[in-house]
Amino acid sequence: AQKVTQAQTEISVVEKxxxxxxxxxxxxxxxxxxxxxxxxxxxxxxxxxxxxxxxxQNEISGRYSWNFQKSxxxxxxxxxxxxxxxxxxxxxxxxxxxxxxxxFGKGTRLHILP
Amino acid sequence: xxxxxQSPTHLIKTRGQQVxxxxxxxxxxxxxxxxxxxxxxxxxxxxxYYREEENGRGNFPPRFSGLQFPNxxxxxxxxxxxxxxxxxxxxxxxxxxxxxxxxFGSGTRLTVV
Numbered sequence: 550a551q552k553v554t555q556a557q558t559e560i561s562v563v564e565k566x567x568x569x570x571x572x573x574x575x576x577x578x579x580x581x582x583x584x585x586x587x588x589x590x591x592x593x594x595x596x597x598x599x600x601x602x603x604x605x606q607n608e609i610s611g612r613y614s615w616n617f618q619k620s621x622x623x624x625x626x627x628x629x630x631x632x633x634x635x636x637x638x639x640x641x642x643x644x645x646x647x648x649x650x651x652x653f654g655k656g657t658r659l660h661i662l663p
Numbered sequence: 664x665x666x667x668x669q670s671p672t673h674l675i676k677t678r679g680q681q682v683x684x685x686x687x688x689x690x691x692x693x694x695x696x697x698x699x700x701x702x703x704x705x706x707x708x709x710x711x712y713y714r715e716e717e718n719g720r721g722n723f724p725p726r727f728s729g730l731q732f733p734n735x736x737x738x739x740x741x742x743x744x745x746x747x748x749x750x751x752x753x754x755x756x757x758x759x760x761x762x763x764x765x766x767f768g769s770g771t772r773l774t775v776v
Binding site: 553582584586591592593594595596599640642644648649650651652653654655656 | 667696703704705706707708711718719721751753755763764765766767768769770772
């Protein structure tokens, strides 16, 4: 069965600090997808990234970067030079190709303090 | 693009009642999924509709049912409400089946008292 564990329930950092959100996943599939979503106080889930299991290249998008390591079943998310607007709940998730659902972790609530 | 619109935004119901939540999918999207997000938890998949047919279902009892209309908008119906049904209900649409570029709505906050 698929499972996503986000061990950090809540993190607080001061603005401009770097912060890493951890994600560990479990799956028996050789092909799968991994995701990160952001949920601001307004409630909607904002898609940040999707990675395929066969693509372990790290990705950088502006202040965001993702580190995918199959050896440790981890897909960690780093925000560089954090800003107050980054305050939100962040969800790591996984899915299988042609499956109909996304399996979410419990989320990490991130507070960026001014 | 107008995004995904859900209504109502908030709702309070009494245990045992029935509720209907509505979702207008993003223009051009033919697949709609519903998720339940309890407080402090991640979203859990309820079911998905593709071209007006249920395409998959999560671990939810039959009193959770849905519809998708020809314009691809959707409804989630919950009968015999229980206190544990209190949650944020999220609707997500995508261009096609298997497309994970979901656009999520802001959800309906349901409180059962």
